[in-house]
Amino acid sequence: MNITVIGTGYVGLVTGTCFAEMGNNVTCVDADPNKVAALKDGKIPIYEPGLEVLVSNNARENRLHFSTSLAEAMADSSLYFIGVGTPSNDDGSADLSQVLAVAKEIGQHLDHYAVVVDKSTVPVGTADRVRAVIEAELQKRDVEIDFDVVSNPEFLKEGAAIEDFMRPDRIIVGTDSDRARELMRQLYMPFNMNRDRTVYMGVRDAEMTKYAANAMLATKISFINEIANLCDCLDVDVENVRRGIGSDSRIGYSYIYPGCGYGGSCFPKDVKALIHLAESCQYDSQVLRSVDERNKRQQRVLFEKICQRFGSDLSGITIGVWGLAFKPGTDDLREATSLVLLHDLIGAGARVKAYDPIAMDAARKLLPKAWFDNCDLVLADHQYDALKAADAMVLVTEWKPFRTPDFMAMKKIMKQPVVIDGRNQYDPQQMSEAGFEYLGIGRRG
Ligand SMILES: NC(=O)c1ccc[n+]([C@@H]2O[C@H](COP(=O)([O-])OP(=O)(O)OC[C@H]3O[C@@H](n4cnc5c(N)ncnc54)[C@H](O)[C@@H]3O)[C@@H](O)[C@H]2O)c1
Structure with a gap:
């Protein structure tokens, strides 16, 4: 398949490279010309174990290309993965300006059926906004071209991104289009060789699934941190408590390590974005607000x-x-x-x-x-x-x-x-x- 991946950060570069590794022809597009120049030179702008070798192997085999021109990359491909950043706005909401700018550019150049895939972490309703922006551009051009917008959130962890992408726990595909679903099924087939890990659902359900997953993990961390702080007050060793509760199969050991708080480009902003999303429908997300507050203090x-x-x-x-x-x-x-x-x-x-x-x-x-x-x-x-x-x-x-x-x-x-x-x-x-x-x-x- 011919694929365009837009954004060559931690998610986009791994996504594009892993698709190329499975034999696809991939062009990774980034708005930052320095990044693209470095990548063309074989230099990886981020640290991610195993990525450099995979990038250089696939570039050498002519399956992985880098470009600053989305228009050129789009011409030859039928799947456009949006993997640009969705940082926090000051009010905690997700800043969708990068995603919507890409949607606009897609609308300006689309000339054949394609599936636009939201891989960035985006609030419920974003696929509809992406669709509306593309449609508005098509209308301006006075053309009618069929396309689908699919939600396919990414669950990789930095530091283990290649392994996570190649052997995912699950692949979430949110779409109500049979045509898009079939293209996604074919694309992910090599990642599903032993068992089918794909979970198909509605677009909005898929968007929510990503936020719910990160919020759940953040909740486990903030919960155990609260217990650890209490242990400090009560002369109890949290390490014993951690082992004591982790052995309960309903709880498990993962993400219950006490520490000095979670960081990174996902948990803090995604919890905040979900709180904001709740506020936008007049729902008071008490649990999420506490998770976020506990972490700031931690x-x-x-x-x-x-x-x-x-x-x-x-x-x-x-x-x-x-x-x-x-x-x-x-x-x-x-x-x-x-x-x-x-x-x-x-x-x-x-x-x-x-x-x-x-x-x-x-x-x-x-x-x-x-x-x-x-x-x-x-x-x-x-x-x-x-x-x-x-x-x-x-x-x-x-x-x-x-x-x-x-x-x-x-x-x-x-x-x-x-x-x-x-x-x-x-x-x-x-x-x-x-x-x-x-x-x-x-x-x-
Ligand atoms: N980092 C992670 O571990 C991780 C895991 C899962 C999901 N996500 C989500 O994936 C998305 C991307 O995260 P990231 O960490 O890879 O971001 P990043 O900031 O590392 O990379 C984003 C890239 O997009 C490029 N870009 C911005 N606007 C562009 C445009 N108009 N055209 C082309 N390129 C453009 C930027 O130059 C940058 O290289 C976010 O929504 C994030 O929440 C991240």
């Missing part, structure tokens, strides 16, 4: 623990931060807890030395230049360099190299042996035996 838990230990004026205090990405396996800093922590620490007068195995370049580009100029923030070359003369180490992202560090070496180079563990990676008893003052999230020391 992202400040590490700073609160630091203030309890060192006081609220942190002048003269040096904090070593391990991990900047919103989670391991990615260079993505969007809504990362590290950003909240760095703002709080530097605002309170602390000096910060930070290290991340992958997200250092992204951090250098994103963080305020003044922090670097004033030496409020130093990005260390190595995880242990971030701890030299530090009054405390704070673990924010649980990258594998942070899991079993050389505690003796750490103790020698740190000014004070204080470890604040935002992801409950270390054993309180072992830490205490090694001579560390240890603070986890809901852990009994």
Whole structure:
């Protein structure tokens, strides 16, 4: 099949590359000419394990192409995947300007039957808006061309995106058109070899399914964080509680790891967008509002623990931060807890030395230049360099190299042996035996 994928971010590039890997002829279009030039040069603008090799193999085999021209790409294909960003507006609603701009461009150039596929995460009703924008453009051109708009939300996780796309738990296809459904069935057939994972439903149902999935996962995280904070108050070890409830098959172990809050480009904005969607139909989404509120507070838990230990004026205090990405396996800093922590620490007068195995370049580009100029923030070359003369180490992202560090070496180079563990990676008893003052999230020391 000939496919156009619009947007070459974490979702679009993975989608296009995986379709090409299955033998399709794919053109990935992006409005950013620098990204397209880099991709044509074989350079991947994001960090995603395994992606670079797949991109270069498929480009070499002439199945994967990159372009800034949607009009050119559209001419040869019958499936247009919209994978552009849907960030939050100030009021929490999803900003659909990128999606609707693509729809407009499609309407300006459409000249044969095609299926327009919303892969971006979009509120219920967006497919109707995309259809209306395309129809308006066709009317302006005074042409009548048949097309369908399908909702096919994406569930990949950054850091495991290729595996998730190639072996999905489910493929959601929202459409009421038999023609579109058949094209989608054929396209996804190679991803369904062992068993058919596709769930067909209405377009609006599919749009809601994506938000409901992310809201459910965010709810599990905020729930266990609330329990962990209560454990801190009640001298209970949340690690025992986590294992105790996870063993219940109705609850399960996934997404019940307490920590310093969820971040990333999906959960925070999608929960907010769903709250906004509820407000737009005068429904008070009490659960979702609490999930969001708990998370905002949870992202400040590490700073609160630091203030309890060192006081609220942190002048003269040096904090070593391990991990900047919103989670391991990615260079993505969007809504990362590290950003909240760095703002709080530097605002309170602390000096910060930070290290991340992958997200250092992204951090250098994103963080305020003044922090670097004033030496409020130093990005260390190595995880242990971030701890030299530090009054405390704070673990924010649980990258594998942070899991079993050389505690003796750490103790020698740190000014004070204080470890604040935002992801409950270390054993309180072992830490205490090694001579560390240890603070986890809901852990009994
Ligand atoms: N990142 C994830 O893990 C993930 C997972 C599932 C779903 N999603 C959803 O997928 C969508 C895309 O997310 P992402 O993280 O890949 O975003 P991203 O910001 O990484 O990428 C979006 C890309 O779209 C391009 N773009 C914007 N307007 C364009 C236009 N008019 N024409 C062509 N290109 C244009 C941008 O230049 C950018 O490269 C979002 O709705 C997101 O919620 C993301």
